[in-house]
Amino acid sequence: MPETGIKDQSDLGNIPLEEKINTLYRLTNGLAQQMEKSRIAEYTELLHSPWRLIWLNIFSGAARGLGIALGFTFFAATIIYVLQVLGALNLPIIGDYIADIVRIVQHQLELKTF
Structure with missing residues:
Protein backbone atom coordinates (compact mmCIF):
# COMPACT_ATOMS: atom_id res chain seq x y z
CA MET A 1 0.00 0.00 0.00
CA PRO A 2 1.27 3.51 -0.68
CA GLU A 3 2.59 5.61 2.16
CA THR A 4 -0.04 8.20 3.10
CA GLY A 5 1.85 10.03 5.82
CA ILE A 6 -1.16 9.78 8.16
CA LYS A 7 -0.18 8.53 11.59
CA ASP A 8 -3.54 8.55 13.35
CA GLN A 9 -7.08 9.96 13.04
CA SER A 10 -6.15 13.30 14.62
CA ASP A 11 -3.92 14.13 11.62
CA LEU A 12 -6.87 13.94 9.17
CA GLY A 13 -8.11 17.42 10.03
CA ASN A 14 -4.76 19.03 9.26
CA ILE A 15 -4.40 17.56 5.74
CA PRO A 16 -5.53 19.69 2.78
CA LEU A 17 -8.46 18.40 0.72
CA GLU A 18 -6.33 18.06 -2.43
CA GLU A 19 -3.89 15.73 -0.65
CA LYS A 20 -6.78 13.64 0.71
CA ILE A 21 -8.17 13.27 -2.82
CA ASN A 22 -4.72 12.33 -4.18
CA THR A 23 -4.30 9.73 -1.44
CA LEU A 24 -7.74 8.31 -2.12
CA TYR A 25 -6.95 8.19 -5.86
CA ARG A 26 -3.67 6.34 -5.26
CA LEU A 27 -5.35 3.80 -2.97
CA THR A 28 -8.23 3.23 -5.40
CA ASN A 29 -5.84 2.93 -8.34
CA GLY A 30 -3.73 0.38 -6.43
CA LEU A 31 -6.83 -1.64 -5.59
CA ALA A 32 -7.93 -1.62 -9.24
CA GLN A 33 -4.49 -2.83 -10.35
CA GLN A 34 -4.56 -5.65 -7.81
CA MET A 35 -7.98 -6.74 -9.06
CA GLU A 36 -6.67 -6.71 -12.65
CA LYS A 37 -3.75 -8.90 -11.59
CA SER A 38 -6.10 -11.39 -9.94
CA ARG A 39 -8.11 -11.65 -13.20
CA ILE A 40 -11.37 -11.55 -11.29
CA ALA A 41 -13.30 -10.34 -14.35
CA GLU A 42 -12.38 -13.46 -16.33
CA TYR A 43 -13.39 -15.64 -13.40
CA THR A 44 -16.83 -14.03 -13.13
CA GLU A 45 -17.32 -14.41 -16.91
CA LEU A 46 -16.50 -18.10 -16.55
CA LEU A 47 -19.07 -18.46 -13.77
CA HIS A 48 -21.75 -17.01 -16.06
CA SER A 49 -20.98 -19.68 -18.68
CA PRO A 50 -21.59 -23.04 -16.95
CA TRP A 51 -21.12 -25.20 -20.07
CA ARG A 52 -17.71 -23.69 -20.72
CA LEU A 53 -16.81 -24.28 -17.08
CA ILE A 54 -17.89 -27.94 -17.36
CA TRP A 55 -15.84 -28.49 -20.53
CA LEU A 56 -12.77 -26.84 -19.01
CA ASN A 57 -13.06 -29.07 -15.95
CA ILE A 58 -13.48 -32.20 -18.10
CA PHE A 59 -10.42 -31.39 -20.21
CA SER A 60 -8.29 -30.42 -17.24
CA GLY A 61 -9.31 -33.61 -15.40
CA ALA A 62 -8.48 -35.76 -18.42
CA ALA A 63 -5.09 -34.07 -18.81
CA ARG A 64 -4.36 -34.51 -15.10
CA GLY A 65 -5.34 -38.19 -15.25
CA LEU A 66 -3.19 -38.79 -18.32
CA GLY A 67 -0.24 -37.09 -16.66
CA ILE A 68 -0.62 -39.21 -13.53
CA ALA A 69 -0.87 -42.41 -15.59
CA LEU A 70 2.20 -41.60 -17.67
CA GLY A 71 4.19 -40.52 -14.63
CA PHE A 72 3.33 -43.65 -12.66
CA THR A 73 4.16 -45.86 -15.66
CA PHE A 74 7.57 -44.23 -16.04
CA PHE A 75 8.21 -44.48 -12.29
CA ALA A 76 7.16 -48.15 -12.11
CA ALA A 77 9.22 -49.08 -15.19
CA THR A 78 12.28 -47.40 -13.68
CA ILE A 79 11.83 -49.25 -10.38
CA ILE A 80 11.42 -52.60 -12.16
CA TYR A 81 14.50 -51.93 -14.27
CA VAL A 82 16.57 -51.08 -11.19
CA LEU A 83 15.30 -54.22 -9.43
CA GLN A 84 16.25 -56.34 -12.45
CA VAL A 85 19.75 -54.88 -12.48
CA LEU A 86 20.12 -55.47 -8.74
CA GLY A 87 18.78 -59.02 -9.16
CA ALA A 88 21.35 -59.74 -11.87
CA ASP A 96 16.63 -63.51 -3.76
CA TYR A 97 13.96 -61.05 -2.60
CA ILE A 98 14.48 -58.81 -5.60
CA ALA A 99 14.33 -61.77 -7.97
CA ASP A 100 11.04 -62.88 -6.38
CA ILE A 101 9.54 -59.38 -6.75
CA VAL A 102 10.62 -59.13 -10.39
CA ARG A 103 9.27 -62.62 -11.13
CA ILE A 104 5.90 -61.73 -9.55
CA VAL A 105 5.65 -58.46 -11.48
CA GLN A 106 6.56 -60.11 -14.78
CA HIS A 107 4.00 -62.86 -14.14
CA GLN A 108 1.30 -60.26 -13.47
CA LEU A 109 2.19 -58.38 -16.65
CA GLU A 110 1.88 -61.58 -18.72
CA LEU A 111 -1.60 -62.39 -17.39
CA LYS A 112 -4.44 -61.45 -19.69
CA THR A 113 -7.43 -60.13 -17.76
CA PHE A 114 -9.79 -59.68 -20.70
Whole structure:
Protein backbone atom coordinates (compact mmCIF):
# COMPACT_ATOMS: atom_id res chain seq x y z
CA MET A 1 0.00 0.00 0.00
CA PRO A 2 1.27 3.51 -0.68
CA GLU A 3 2.59 5.61 2.16
CA THR A 4 -0.04 8.20 3.10
CA GLY A 5 1.85 10.03 5.82
CA ILE A 6 -1.16 9.78 8.16
CA LYS A 7 -0.18 8.53 11.59
CA ASP A 8 -3.54 8.55 13.35
CA GLN A 9 -7.08 9.96 13.04
CA SER A 10 -6.15 13.30 14.62
CA ASP A 11 -3.92 14.13 11.62
CA LEU A 12 -6.87 13.94 9.17
CA GLY A 13 -8.11 17.42 10.03
CA ASN A 14 -4.76 19.03 9.26
CA ILE A 15 -4.40 17.56 5.74
CA PRO A 16 -5.53 19.69 2.78
CA LEU A 17 -8.46 18.40 0.72
CA GLU A 18 -6.33 18.06 -2.43
CA GLU A 19 -3.89 15.73 -0.65
CA LYS A 20 -6.78 13.64 0.71
CA ILE A 21 -8.17 13.27 -2.82
CA ASN A 22 -4.72 12.33 -4.18
CA THR A 23 -4.30 9.73 -1.44
CA LEU A 24 -7.74 8.31 -2.12
CA TYR A 25 -6.95 8.19 -5.86
CA ARG A 26 -3.67 6.34 -5.26
CA LEU A 27 -5.35 3.80 -2.97
CA THR A 28 -8.23 3.23 -5.40
CA ASN A 29 -5.84 2.93 -8.34
CA GLY A 30 -3.73 0.38 -6.43
CA LEU A 31 -6.83 -1.64 -5.59
CA ALA A 32 -7.93 -1.62 -9.24
CA GLN A 33 -4.49 -2.83 -10.35
CA GLN A 34 -4.56 -5.65 -7.81
CA MET A 35 -7.98 -6.74 -9.06
CA GLU A 36 -6.67 -6.71 -12.65
CA LYS A 37 -3.75 -8.90 -11.59
CA SER A 38 -6.10 -11.39 -9.94
CA ARG A 39 -8.11 -11.65 -13.20
CA ILE A 40 -11.37 -11.55 -11.29
CA ALA A 41 -13.30 -10.34 -14.35
CA GLU A 42 -12.38 -13.46 -16.33
CA TYR A 43 -13.39 -15.64 -13.40
CA THR A 44 -16.83 -14.03 -13.13
CA GLU A 45 -17.32 -14.41 -16.91
CA LEU A 46 -16.50 -18.10 -16.55
CA LEU A 47 -19.07 -18.46 -13.77
CA HIS A 48 -21.75 -17.01 -16.06
CA SER A 49 -20.98 -19.68 -18.68
CA PRO A 50 -21.59 -23.04 -16.95
CA TRP A 51 -21.12 -25.20 -20.07
CA ARG A 52 -17.71 -23.69 -20.72
CA LEU A 53 -16.81 -24.28 -17.08
CA ILE A 54 -17.89 -27.94 -17.36
CA TRP A 55 -15.84 -28.49 -20.53
CA LEU A 56 -12.77 -26.84 -19.01
CA ASN A 57 -13.06 -29.07 -15.95
CA ILE A 58 -13.48 -32.20 -18.10
CA PHE A 59 -10.42 -31.39 -20.21
CA SER A 60 -8.29 -30.42 -17.24
CA GLY A 61 -9.31 -33.61 -15.40
CA ALA A 62 -8.48 -35.76 -18.42
CA ALA A 63 -5.09 -34.07 -18.81
CA ARG A 64 -4.36 -34.51 -15.10
CA GLY A 65 -5.34 -38.19 -15.25
CA LEU A 66 -3.19 -38.79 -18.32
CA GLY A 67 -0.24 -37.09 -16.66
CA ILE A 68 -0.62 -39.21 -13.53
CA ALA A 69 -0.87 -42.41 -15.59
CA LEU A 70 2.20 -41.60 -17.67
CA GLY A 71 4.19 -40.52 -14.63
CA PHE A 72 3.33 -43.65 -12.66
CA THR A 73 4.16 -45.86 -15.66
CA PHE A 74 7.57 -44.23 -16.04
CA PHE A 75 8.21 -44.48 -12.29
CA ALA A 76 7.16 -48.15 -12.11
CA ALA A 77 9.22 -49.08 -15.19
CA THR A 78 12.28 -47.40 -13.68
CA ILE A 79 11.83 -49.25 -10.38
CA ILE A 80 11.42 -52.60 -12.16
CA TYR A 81 14.50 -51.93 -14.27
CA VAL A 82 16.57 -51.08 -11.19
CA LEU A 83 15.30 -54.22 -9.43
CA GLN A 84 16.25 -56.34 -12.45
CA VAL A 85 19.75 -54.88 -12.48
CA LEU A 86 20.12 -55.47 -8.74
CA GLY A 87 18.78 -59.02 -9.16
CA ALA A 88 21.35 -59.74 -11.87
CA LEU A 89 24.18 -58.84 -9.48
CA ASN A 90 23.43 -61.95 -7.41
CA LEU A 91 23.67 -60.14 -4.10
CA PRO A 92 23.24 -62.49 -1.14
CA ILE A 93 19.84 -62.36 0.62
CA ILE A 94 18.72 -59.14 -1.13
CA GLY A 95 19.12 -60.70 -4.58
CA ASP A 96 16.63 -63.51 -3.76
CA TYR A 97 13.96 -61.05 -2.60
CA ILE A 98 14.48 -58.81 -5.60
CA ALA A 99 14.33 -61.77 -7.97
CA ASP A 100 11.04 -62.88 -6.38
CA ILE A 101 9.54 -59.38 -6.75
CA VAL A 102 10.62 -59.13 -10.39
CA ARG A 103 9.27 -62.62 -11.13
CA ILE A 104 5.90 -61.73 -9.55
CA VAL A 105 5.65 -58.46 -11.48
CA GLN A 106 6.56 -60.11 -14.78
CA HIS A 107 4.00 -62.86 -14.14
CA GLN A 108 1.30 -60.26 -13.47
CA LEU A 109 2.19 -58.38 -16.65
CA GLU A 110 1.88 -61.58 -18.72
CA LEU A 111 -1.60 -62.39 -17.39
CA LYS A 112 -4.44 -61.45 -19.69
CA THR A 113 -7.43 -60.13 -17.76
CA PHE A 114 -9.79 -59.68 -20.70
